Amino acid sequence: MTTRLDATDAPDRPRARRRPAAAALAVLLGAVVALGACTTSEPPTPPAAGTDVPAATAAPTAALARYYSQTLDWTACGGVQCADLTVPLDHAKPDPADDLTIKVVRVPARDQEHRLGSLLVNPGGPGASGNAYVRAGADSIGGPEVRRYYDLVGFDPRGVAASDPIDCLGDAALDRFLGTDSTPDDAAEEQALLTQAEAMADGCAAHAPKLIRHLSTADAARDLDVLRAALGDSQLNYLGKSYGTFLGATYADLFPKRVGRVVLDGVLPPDITSAELGEGQARGFEIATTAYLQDCVTGDCPLGDSVDAARRGLDALFTAIDRQPLPTGDPSVPNLTEAWARLGVAIALYDQGMWGFLTDAIREAEAGNGASLMQLADSYAHRRPGGGYDGNLMEAIFAVNCLDRPDSPDLSAYARYAKDFSAKAPTWGATLAWGALPCGVWPVTGGDGPHRVTAAGSNPIVVVGTTRDPATIYEWSVRLRDQLDDAALVTFDGDGHTAYGRSNSCVDSAIDAYYVQGRVPRDGLRC
Template identity: 80%
Template sequence: MTTRPAAISRALSTMAVVTALVVAAAACTTGEPPVASASKTGLPPATAAPTEALAPYYSQRLDWQACGGLECADLRVPLDHAAPDPAKDLTIKVVRVKARDQARRIGSLLVNPGGPGASGVSYVRGGAQTIGGPEVRRYYDLIGFDPRGVAGSDPIDCLDDKALDRFLSTDPTPDDAPEEEALRTQAKAMADGCAADAPELVKHLSTADAARDMDILRAAVGDPQLNYLGKSYGTFLGSTYADLFPQRVGRVVLDGVVPPDLTSAQLGEGQARGFEIATKAYLEDCVTESGCPLGDTPEAARTGLDELFRRIDQQPLPTGDPSAPQLTEGWARLGVAVALYDQGAWGILTDALKQAKTGNGQGLMQLADAYADRRPGGGYQGNLMESIYAVNCLDRPDSPDLSAYETYAKDFSAKAPTWGATLAWGALPCGVWPAKAAGGPHKVRAPGSDPIVVVGTTRDPATIYEWSARLRDQLDNAVLVSFDGDGHTAYGRSNTCVDSAIDAYYVQGRVPKDGLRC
């Protein structure tokens, strides 16, 4: 499953299924000027100066131009940071919303909404007034960017729209050898398509590559250290940056953690358990309402959901969409999964399941469209469903042997009966990926960094809570803020306890108490 809240939230919002995905932040400041921390007092910012070959990239300044109420600019980065070649440079798309109080501006706040593959440009363009509390927006320029290979930044395009429809609609829980081979065929189509579209770029789309780009962006906006908000996969990017450039870490928040040391199997197993926990919470809520379509008790409703998936697998439902006329099990599971990212969508999920029980797949297909960033009627808004593999498969390779996924499915399903097989087989493209993996899973420490704030949500479906604790324990200088709640990520969508603590950290430099529970 993807691990990004922003694109999902926007898509659900356009369907009028969520009334308020972002809770109004309550900043704990009272209008006093921000207090500078040691990281803002002119201390040497860099662990080491950039190499001579990288110096031209670090010395560039962005040419900001007005664009639709924001400011836009292009950043040049090398395709290969180890061997820069100006003829192969990439262009990173960047947007800015300037701080309202320029006289007391602290600096820039770079944001990444997750994915991998979600557009930071779209995130800031669509939600600049909901990123951080009012005081954060008062004192920080908000900076959104599309990482390399994503959205507007030299996007990788692996499959045409029809082929991507086939990829996503394929049975994600194969029952026999022919279905396994069908899944492998689609995985190979994705992998081969990425290599054919961008044979050089596909080798340089790792998270470490993107983190090095982010350091050039930090320099280009004129900040000695990086102030950053990373959500979901954005935490992987942020912690990777911190480990590469620990002395350049400013005020960094990592919300809904994906630890860089997870293997592909560990990621799948953890997400399977996370979606199982979120499904349990949804079903418990569903049966308290009148007319839950799956059953009268949580146990009966879980059985009802599993039976519905099996029925759709055997006989897909009509969707009313000529571009995707049948709701397959693949589409159905995406539709259910997307609503688990935010409890505000549970009501629309219940309505869609009621439709499905009567033989109508329209509601679940609309939810699946939201998950995949797909337009009803066909076509995709961006390349999220392709770039997620292009990045993940460089970071976390997997086995080419189908028997490995059979074992994963058995093991995951023992802990997560509803979602285990889906998450087990979901990594198959990384087993046939054409580009050699980058460094592979590894622990991060960020020795000597300023304090990093890690945030975890107890019933997060996509990034389980224990991963936030895991990263806090790995980092040399980090604190953990815990939110006891549902949905994916916490800051800006949970409650004033989390929001106030993070706002105070950004604006006043007050590090939350380690172990704060909200």
């Protein structure tokens, strides 16, 4: 069983084993030049709150006032500061007996005298830990001037990681879920996928019968406003990547007058349906696969000596693994199935720095050893070799997505998706089509469903899109920019998932200047 391939970049991914080939090296050399171009000598410009912006702790309703008036009790914890935020399970009907705890971490601004406020970050998922993201990479989130003037704040959204996490399946059951054939060839394999989808859905409902109803992105966006108030900021300064863009756009639409300096990088627009998500991601991964294969064939590529031949070689490898899984050396998952292999290849497409490792892993798989592809798949799933998972990404991703984007309970719908998607994305179409099946059998409803957002009356929002992003295709960034009332689009003509902070001087300088000086990039800036 596969999952939606839209999780955030993992900070602990395997590094490339060989020197990048010439095409990729040009990109990396451009990144080296960028490192000195991300600072400004001008004094910072405080975010301007309009006269119609309510007081920082003003609550939308009287029933929520006690949440908006809370202050955070920061304590030192492993190199950062930690605090707990209390939010209601149901913002429409708050009941203290059902309150949730949002875990928050902070790295204070280096220049407290001139600080511009808090910069809240969400790295994606849904289901990725913002706390882990900040702990692992505080010095690389934003340029030096951003880190100088902003408190960097990470948070685990409700139901995620340390914030009352939803738990649906045991480790062995989750291994089975992820390892089940994601490109079924017959009715029996379709039924096996359905069985695993129902196991995920039923497990979430059984273990968290109240929480499962209140894990939509709109719920998390309302929590985000409570956090903004508790931090004492009149407006939200925010960096959202991947799914974090969906969360940020939802927040902006709910609280447009609260929008400060907001960047949405690698867009997942709130108005796309489940089928559109799968079809778009299938095309995105197909484009990223082509870029990887173009790089692979410039060297000693184990898949073939041309892009077309290498694509056929990759498809043949998946087919061979489907017929005969490969040994992994992991006693908890001794066999690399096609589903695991596809996750392993997919994670490497998120970042061209991993292409060398992927090529070596494919070479090993061609020789009958699935250990390295399994290592990549483990990285995708936040799985520990030997068994067990760090966090609950693989469960939260469905608990959130299936409220936001319900799908059909009819198995034949997914067969049609697979046919339609595969016409545009032969390598990835079926995998992304069947990946939405849990949302067809999800036991509860309650999210807003796909809907356009405008954030009418907000301050300017910066949208960033990467032309060959595998998980959040570039056209989605254009789509959201066109919907928002006041937005500027920055385009990175490159590879990988998201752009800001991935060492492109043009993108980084533009976003740093926006955060520190309030200079909105020119709409249409291309880097």
